[in-house]
Amino acid sequence: MKESYKKESFIFPENFGPNMAIDETGLVNGELYTIVLNKDGRGRKGSIAALIKGTRGKDIANAITEEVPFSTRMKIKGITLDLANNMDWIVRQIAPNSIRTYDRFHVQKIVSDAVQTIRVHYRW
Incomplete structure (x- = not known):
């Protein structure tokens, strides 16, 4: 892993648990960060895993596989993520045994767009 990523990553192996979430977020000057959360923490202390x-x-x-032991990563039962291809790939690498749950918002948008397309097609 590049040294620059080591300097700018915060990974807390003790915060990994069975129910996780992963997403990207903009924090500083439009720069994107990937955040991994322990959903059982409910936003309190210990919720941020990476x-x-x-x-x-x-x-x-x-970054995650170097810092978080394999046994800890295998205890992850489920991860919530959006439909971004890179997020799906990351989850498959860090927790191959976990069940992936896709964010309802993204799935709902795809279904809604499909229904709208069909509705417009069959409009009188």
């Missing part, structure tokens, strides 16, 4: 600068799948997966 905060890593960037969204490149390989860098994120390497």
